[in-house]
Amino acid sequence: MARRPILAANWKMQKTVGEALAFAGSFLPLVKDAAADVVLAPPATALHALGQAIQGSNVALAAQNVSPEPKGAFTGELSTEMLADVGCSYAIVGHSERRTLFGETSAFVAAKAEALLAQNILPIVCCGESLEQREANQTFSYVGGQIRESLARIDKARAAEIVVAYEPIWAIGTGKTATPEMAQEVHAMIRGVLGELFGADGEAIRIQYGGSVKPANVAELMSQTDIDGALVGGASLEPESFSQIVNFGG
Ligand code: PGA
Numbered sequence: 001m002a003r004r005p006i007l008a009a010n011w012k013m014q015k016t017v018g019e020a021l022a023f024a025g026s027f028l029p030l031v032k033d034a035a036a037d038v039v040l041a042p043p044a045t046a047l048h049a050l051g052q053a054i055q056g057s058n059v060a061l062a063a064q065n066v067s068p069e070p071k072g073a074f075t076g077e078l079s080t081e082m083l084a085d086v087g088c089s090y091a092i093v094g095h096s097e098r099r100t101l102f103g104e105t106s107a108f109v110a111a112k113a114e115a116l117l118a119q120n121i122l123p124i125v126c127c128g129e130s131l132e133q134r135e136a137n138q139t140f141s142y143v144g145g146q147i148r149e150s151l152a153r154i155d156k157a158r159a160a161e162i163v164v165a166y167e168p169i170w171a172i173g174t175g176k177t178a179t180p181e182m183a184q185e186v187h188a189m190i191r192g193v194l195g196e197l198f199g200a201d202g203e204a205i206r207i208q209y210g211g212s213v214k215p216a217n218v219a220e221l222m223s224q225t226d227i228d229g230a231l232v233g234g235a236s237l238e239p240e241s242f243s244q245i246v247n248f249g250g
Helices: 017-031 044-053 080-085 096-101 106-118 131-135 139-150 156-161 180-203 215-222 239-246
Strands: 006-010 037-041 059-063 088-093 122-127 163-166 206-210 229-232
Touching: 006 088, 006 163, 006 206, 006 239, 017 037, 017 044, 017 059, 017 239, 037 088, 044 059, 080 088, 080 106, 088 106, 106 122, 106 139, 122 139, 131 139, 139 180, 156 180, 163 180, 180 206, 180 215, 215 229, 215 239, 229 239
Parallel strands: 006 037, 006 229, 037 059, 059 088, 088 122, 122 163, 163 206, 206 229
Antiparallel strands: none
């Protein structure tokens, strides 16, 4: 099935408002003819300004995190309504840095994904194994379990709208990319689980690969059957580099 590619930049804790706006100024003209969905996830402080700067363009805004709670005494958190208010159409949830550094569980990620869809913000749900898990041959069981738990609260009728990102932890920020074959093997396993969970709609769900994606390796990764996009950290920080990724290395 033809799935529209989706390339997303995850800037993590990088870029001031001014830097985000300067990026947009250079980047938008470079990707205006992209044959893919293009998404920028700046830090929360830059969401509003960047959202204004990309309004009317073919580039969409994403948050890097969200609270599952609608409002109230949750110091430091942002609700789905607040993200919608500043123009977010996507939000990353369950990134491995949130899971490992901030103790987020798949159950918590599931609540976030459910809350986002209810607000019509599309969740980009991340999963991925550690090096120890890969070496112990636990990749399929661990990642499969993460997917089942993290998507447990997705309404079947809305499943086709979500995005999944497979990011092996050992490949994030390390320069070590999974080979296209290694990535495809896990993506195919994830596709199977999505089929079990959502039937035929599992075929429509886009699965991004993440972990040291760069202009030089994106085309080969994107050529794999079940790789429908990329979630990009380091190589998304410069407009030239991320625009080349959006154009599959071209
Ligand atoms: P990286 O990060 O591209 O710098 O490896 C990817 C991610 O963590 O989303």
